[in-house]
Amino acid sequence: MVVTDADAEVARLFHDHHGRLLRLAQLLLGDRASAEEVVQEAFVRLLRRWQSLRDPGAAPAWLRTTVLNLARSRLRRRVLARVRKEPVAVPPASPSERAELSDEHRRVVEAVQALSGRQRECLVLRFYEGLSEAEVAAALGVSAGSVKTHTHRGLAAVARRLEAR
Amino acid sequence: MSTYEDQVRDALRSYGDAVPDAPELWHAIRREAAGRPARSRTFVRVGQLAAGLAAAAVVVAFVAVLGGQSGERVEVGSAQPEPEPGWRRIAEPPEALGSARDADVLWTGEELVVWTGGEGLAYDPDADRWRRLPEPPFGSRETSTAVWTGREMVVWGGHSVDDTGTNSGPLATGAAYDPRTDSWRDIASAPFGASMHAAVWTGHEMFVTGGEQQARALRSAAYDPARDRWRVLPDAPIGRRAAPVVAWLEGGVLVAGGVPLAEGEATDTAALYQLNTDAWQPLKSTGRDVGPQAVTAVMGTRLYVFDDSRVATLRTDGVGVAWGTSSDEPFGPVRFVAGASVGPEVLLVVEAPDGERRLVSYPEEGLIRNDLGSGPGGGDIGDVAVWTGEDLVVLGGEVSAAYRPERPGPGGACSAAALSAAVAPQEGLPRAVAETRAAVATAAVSCDYDRLSELAGGEFTASFGGGDPVRLWRDAERRGETPMRTLRALLDRPFGRDGDLYVWPREFGESDTYLAHRVGIRADGDWMFFVAGD
DSSP states (O other): OOOHHHHHHHHHHHHHHHHHHHHHHHHHOOOOOHHHHHHHHHHHHHHHHHGOSSSSSGGGHHHHHHHHHHHHHHHHHHHHHHHHHHOOOOOOHHHOHHHHHHHHHHHHHHHHHHHHHHHHHHHHHISSOOHHHHHHHHTTTSSSHHHHHHHHHHHHHHHHHHTTT | OHHHHHHHHHHHHHHHSSSSOTTHHHHHHHHHHHHHOOSSOOOOBBBBGGGGGGTOOEEEEOOTTSOOOOOOOOEEEEEOOOOOOOEEOOBBBBBBSSSGGGGGGEOSOOOOEEEEOOOOHHHHHHHHTEEEOOOOSSSOOSEEEEEEESSSSEEEEEEEEEEOBBBBBOOOOEEETTTTTTEEEEEEOOOOOOBEEEEEEEESSSSEESSSSSSOOOOOOEEETTTTTTEOOOSSEEEBBBBBBEOOOSSEEEEEEOOOOSSSSOOEEEEEEEETTTEEEEEEEOOOOOOOOOOEEEETTTEEETTTTEEEEEEEEESOOEOOOOOOOOOOEEEEEEEEETTTTTEEEEEEHHHHHHEEETTSSOOOEEESOOOOSSSSSEEEEOOSSSSOOOOSSSSSEEOOOOOOOOTOOOTTTSSSSSOOOOTTTTHHHHHHHHHOOOHTTTTTTTHHHHEEEEEEEEOOTTHHHHHHHHHHHHHHHHHHHHHHHHSSSOEETTTTEEEESHHHHTTTTOOEEEEETTTTOEEEEEEEOO
C-alpha cells in the first residue's frame, strides 16, 4: 500500500482527533462498537475526498459534522430495527467503563442518552465538547435559537428523570 | 437549571474519560478507503455451488459483468442438473447482503433481483449465477422501495445521504430497470416525496403510501408505468405512519400497522383503498400494532400476518374486510423471520429461542406445523425468502439456500390446487355459460393451461397489453402470483350481466370504474375475458 500525502495528512488528523470523535460518538450512540464504526466511516470518507477538500483546515469540523450525521442515521435505523424487533446490538458498558463511572454520573448519562436525538446532540456538544450555542448551531445546521430551545428542554427532561428516581 | 448543567457536564466528561482511544482503527480505515472505491466495489468471489451439485462442472470464467467493471472475475456453474426436492446451497452473492431484510428482493420470472438502495444484484437460478445490475441514474439512497411490474423494477422515494451523512429529505424521484435491455430509465417525479414508505404493485399501477412526508395525513399516490404518470389518491382515513404493511388483495390495497412518526400517533389502525371506487374504507382497529417486523403472505383474498408467535388473518370478500381470528401460534415460542405463499400454504422461516432457524409450512386449512428442516447445512439460513415458482430461495444468512417442495401430484404447485374443481350451480345462468364456467374452474385448479387455451376463443382478452394468455398465466404462477387461484375464486362469486355477457364478480357490471380481476362469458358460452385494469 503506497503512502500518499492524503494518507499522511489524514493520519495526523486521526492521531489528533479520533479519540475525541470516538467519545462523542459513544456518548451519542451508547456503545463502543457502533462508535468505532461511525468514526471509521467518517475517516474513510475523508480519505476518499481529501483531494477535493478546498480547506484542509476545516477537516476537524467536517469530521465532527460527519460523525454527528452518521450517528443520527444509525440511531434512526436502530429505531426501525427496534420496531421490527430485530436484535439490536447495543453491548452494555464494559466492566472497566462501569467501574469508572459513579452511580450518580451513570444516572445522568443514562438520562442524556434517553433524550430525543436533537436534545441529546445539543447537550453533548454544549457540555461535553464545550461548544458555544453558535458553534453547536453551525455543527447541527440549525439556528442558535433552536439550540437554546433544545438545550433547555433537554436539561429539563434530564432533571425530571433524575428527580423521578 | 445551572445545577443540572454542571451535573451533565461532569457526568459526560467522566463518561468520555472512560472511553479509550482506538489507534488500531487507522489500519482498517486505510484498508477500506483503498479497497472500496466509492461507487464501484472491487470484485469479490462469487461461488460456493450447491453442495448437492458437486458433480456439476464448475467453470471459472472472466465475464463482463453488466454495470460492473469489465473483466470482473465471476465463478459460474455450468448447466445444472434439475435439483431434487429438498434443500440445496446456491451460489453466494458477490458481496455480503448483510441484513437482507433491508433490501428489496423481487422475482422477475427469470431472475431474482436484490436491490439494496444504491446497487443491485440479480441471481439466475437456472445458471446458479449472480450478476450486477448497471448503476441507476441516481445516487445511492436509503429506505426507497422497489416493486416488480411484470416488465420493470420501479425504484422510488427514500432519501439520499451525502458524504457527510446529511439526509436529503424525502425524495419524489425514481427510476425503472428493465432486465431485457439491462438498462434504467428515469420515471416522472411524484407529486410528493416520501421516505420509509411502503409500495405494492396492483396489476397496473405502483401504489405508494406513508413514510416521512411533508404532510400530517397518510398520503398515497399511484404510478402508471405505461403512461409514466402519477395520480394522487385521496388521503386515507387513518393516521400517518412509516413503513406500514401493504398488500394487494384483489381489487384493493390494504394498509395496516407501521411505525409512528411522532410520539402518540396510533398505528393499530387499518384501511382498504378500493381501486374501483378510488375510495378508502376504514377497517376495524387491528387491536395491536402490526409493524414491519411482521411476516405477511397473501393467499387470494386473505392476508396472513405472522407476528409475535401469533397468526392473524385478514380477508376481503370484495365488499367488506375484517380481521379474522387471531390465534396463538402453535409453533411454540418462535420468531417469524421470513415467509412466502406457495400454492395452498405459506412457507415460513422461524427462529427458535436458541437462535436456530428452520423452515416450516403453514397449510391454509389448518394450524399444522410441518418441519422442513434447518437448511442445507453449513450455517444458518437468512431472513429473506422469495418464491420463484419452483424454489423458495432464502438469502441473507450464513448460507444462501433454496428449498424445492415435493410436487403434490397433478397440478404441482398450482396456486389453485387447494380449491375445489366443482362449482356450485348459480341460478339464472344459460346452460352454455354454466358449462363453460364449470370447465374453466376445473382447468384452473390444475393449472391446465392447454385446456384453458382451448376454452379461450380467438377474441379472448387476458391483458390489455396483448400477449399469449397461457404464457401470461404460466409466468405469473412461476413468479409466485396466483392468477389461477383468482380465476377459480371469482367463479364462486355472484355474477352480473352486461349485455349478452355474464360477468364475475357482479360488482364489475355495477361500476364503470371497476378495475380489478373479472371473468366474462358470452351467452353462447364463449369465454371472453379474464383480465384486470383498464
